[in-house]
Amino acid sequence: MTSILTGDIIKSRxxxxxSWINSLKEILNTFGDSPETWExxxxxxxxxxxxxxxxxxxxxxxxxxxxKSTLNIDVRIGIGIGxxxxxxxxxxxxxxxxxxxxxxxxxxxxxKQTIAIKTPWPKIDEELNIAFDLALLTMNSWTKxxxxxxxxxxQPENETQKEIATILGITQSSVSERQKRAGFDAxxxxxxxxxxxxxxxxxx
Numbered sequence: 001m002t003s004i005l006t007g008d009i010i011k012s013r014x015x016x017x018x019s020w021i022n023s024l025k026e027i028l029n030t031f032g033d034s035p036e037t038w039e040x041x042x043x044x045x046x047x048x049x050x051x052x053x054x055x056x057x058x059x060x061x062x063x064x065x066x067x068k069s070t071l072n073i074d075v076r077i078g079i080g081i082g083x084x085x086x087x088x089x090x091x092x093x094x095x096x097x098x099x100x101x102x103x104x105x106x107x108x109x110x111x112k113q114t115i116a117i118k119t120p121w122p123k124i125d126e127e128l129n130i131a132f133d134l135a136l137l138t139m140n141s142w143t144k145x146x147x148x149x150x151x152x153x154x155q156p157e158n159e160t161q162k163e164i165a166t167i168l169g170i171t172q173s174s175v176s177e178r179q180k181r182a183g184f185d186a187x188x189x190x191x192x193x194x195x196x197x198x199x200x201x202x203x204x
Contacts, residue, residue, distance in 0.1 A: 003056035012044035068147035078106030138183035146182040
């Protein structure tokens with residue numbers, strides 16, 4: 001089992017500054033090498049493989065918070081979980097259940113929300129897509145400051161608000177306030193629940 005994230009930049013044609021592509025490449029590079037692990041295609045679309053399926057939502061959070069914090073642009077992401085049946089040196093030429101599910105989520109669910117999932121387990125899809133929809137009420141409203149704090153808070157080396165405050169040159173109380181506005185604690189509870197659900201299914 002693996003997970004495939006299919007995404008694109010929202011309203012990319014309306015963005016005059018195309019430096020967003022460098023920002024997108026920067027965050028995608030943290031997950032592995034292109035074109036085996038990730039690839040940008042059709043100008044503003046991308047595919048990314050996260051082999052640990054339980055970490056797929058965390059990857060989506062990293063992508064969204066990075067892009068909103070650097071250039072205040074947003075992204076749509078369809079998460080697909082399943083098998084990988086055909087392996088190619090280029091991810092966009094590989095195939096299997098995970099790719100089909102990711103494409104289905106992207107084509108069908110993202111008309112209503114900006115992060116969605118399709119797995120082999122319909123009940124999990126229903127539960128998680130409802131939860132994503134609610135979480136996105138906060139995530140889609142992130143300011144650059146909120147997204148920046150969220151992005152830094154996701155990084156394991158930043159264990160405390162004091163460490164994040166030092167990086168940003170602000171007070172610890174300001175970090176706490178930005179985390180609250182970003183919905184960090186509630187969204188990370190969802191991230192933990194996502195991991196638990198997917199780990200239970202993929203370890204059977």
